[in-house]
Amino acid sequence: MALTWEIVRWILLTIVIINELAAIFTVFREKRDIAATWAWLLVLTLIPVIGFIIYAFLGRKPTHGQLNRIKSQTRLKLKEAVERQKKQFKNMPKPKHYIMQVYRRTVMLFQSIDESFLSRHNHVDVFTDGNVLFSRMFDEIADAKKSIHIEFYTIYNDKIGNHLRTLLEQKAAEGVEVRVLYDSWGSMGVKPSFYANLRELGGYATPFLMARSNIFDFRINYRDHRKIVVIDGQTAYIGGFNIGDQYLGRSPKFGPWRDTHLRVVGGGVYGMERQFIGDWNASVQKKTSVIKHYHPYFPPIKVRNGNTALQTVSSGPEGELEKIKMGYLRLINVATDHIWIQTPYLIPDDSILDALQVAAHAGIDVRIMIPCKPDHPFVYRATQYYARALANQGVTIYTYQKGFLHAKTMMVDGRIASVGSANLDFRSFKLNFEINAFMYDSQLTDQLEQIYVNDIRNCRVMTPERFADQSHWLKFKQRFSRLLSPIL
Structure with missing residues (x-):
């Protein structure tokens, strides 16, 4: 023995x-x-x-070959326009007004780190209800004359997913160019055969970075988390909604779904189209499917009553810089009055955490709204940990009670706002491919802030005392999850 x-x-x-x-x-x-x-x-x-x-x-991580395909994608003709803008901004006299200095330097930041073109005079609509959003989006897809480019983390094989597929098949049959780029993990359960009829009708559909099966590509991180729709190169959609019944509030688990999405008409469309083409060309296997001639996708756009200046900023693990995080840091650090944030996942790194705490202690009104329920247990417990830590430093924490909050928004001083796919967490900063719109428009920012105020009516304020009353077991789960936060 x-x-x-x-x-x-x-x-x-x-x-x-x-x-x-x-x-x-x-x-x-x-x-x-x-x-x-x-x-x-x-x-x-x-x-x-x-x-x-x-x-x-x-x-x-993705293979070096996959990352190199992303890195090697040309930034298209917008790079020349960005270079011209850089010179213009650099040679401008220093603005006397502080707000204009902030505006100018923020624009230059994104020009430098992401070759992001500043587009003025965009018309932007805000959507917070999936039924209204998809009704408008699908109507415009049905009216498309030349091209439909769609990129989503999630396109499910459910009622709305099938509705979209049928609509795209109809447009492909009419001779409209249809291209669908989806993430194989986010669209779990959707087989390549889901798009077989679309391909037969002349359309295209491919998983991001040629990940054709979850059997061989079972990474949860390093996913294509972007949500982009571009129609005829004239109209684009960007934000937090995916394609699935749960995003319409049809899931008993989540209940009503609260998200934020934008419809953009104007030069800002070019940044989203550019990103789609780069992601598409990096993902397709057949050379015949590559988009080689770019000019048809960047037609002149005439906008009436467009007042929003914006830049689209993309980030992903293929680059050294965490570009959207740098944008968030910039907005937090230049705030003089208030910072209002909505995020389903609050797992900031030290730089964001310190910036939020500094702002709160400096007398800035810092508010963060998170969901009241989890969709990923470890992620939510880590979110609760950081929410408690920030509440103890003077940040106002709200938990949204009317369903699930999935919006990714940041509004600063009533002047600058960000809406997109990136959460305030490690995964969005370092691990996934994301895209956000950063907007310089007091009217639009005020609209987003009014939506925030309305959401507060459906929230519970989590004070330090309420966090202190949580059970020891819950606090232990929060602390343990926090240890794993860099990899969640």
Whole structure:
């Protein structure tokens, strides 16, 4: 018996040693920030063997070939316009008014880090109800004459997903160019055959970065989280909604769905079209499916009553800079009166956390609205942890009670706003492919803030005292989830 236990002990010791060596090799063979490195070492060492299964889902990065396909995509003809704008802004006399200085420097930031073209005189509509949004969007798709470009993290095989597919098949049969780019993980359960009839009718559909099956591509992170629709190069949609019945409030689990999406008419459409074409060309397998001639997709756009200046900013793991996070930091740091944020996932890194705390202690009215219910348990517990930490530093925390809050918005001083796909979390900053619209328009920002005020009526204020009254078990789950926050 003693010999048997000695053999078992040596086997277990060998497994532990191999596991530790494999953990070190796995974590350090790819470039990561310090927080993510320690988080993965914690998972791989404390949960032998099973930790590597978790890593297969959450830790593996896209291949160098996939990332190079994204990096190698040309920024199209807008790069020349951006260079001209850079020179114009650089040579302008320094504005005397502080607000104009903030405006100018923020524009230059995005020009520098993302070659983001500033488009003036856009007309922007705001949607918070999925039924209204998709009714308008589908009507415009039905009226399309030349091209329909669609990119979503999620397109489900459900009622609205089938409605969209049928509509796209009709347009393809009419000779309209239809291209659909979807994420294979976000569109879980949707097989390539879902688009077979669309392809037969002359349309195109492909998963992002050629991930054709979840059997071979089971990464939860490093996904295409963007939501882009461009119709005839004239009208575009961007925001937080995906294509699925739950986004129309048809899911008993989530109830009413509260999100924010934009319809844009104007030069801002070009930034979204440019991003779609780059993502599309990086993802298709057949050379015949590549978009080679760009000019037809950037027609002249005439806008009446357009007052919104905007820049579209994209970020993803293919680049060194966390561009949208830098944009969020910029908006937080230049605030002089208030910062109002909505995000379903509040898992900020140290830079965002410090900036929010500095703003709150400096007397800025910092408000953050999060959901009252989880859709991902660990993510929500980490969200609660950071919400509690910020509440203790003077930030007002609201939990939205009327269904699920999925909006990703930031409004600053009633003058600048951001709406898009990026949450205030590690995943959106570092791990996924995202796109946001940053807008310089006091009227539009005021409209978004009025929506925020209306949402407060359906919220509960989470004071430090209410957080303190939470159970010890709940607080433990929050603290444990926080340790994993760099990889959630």
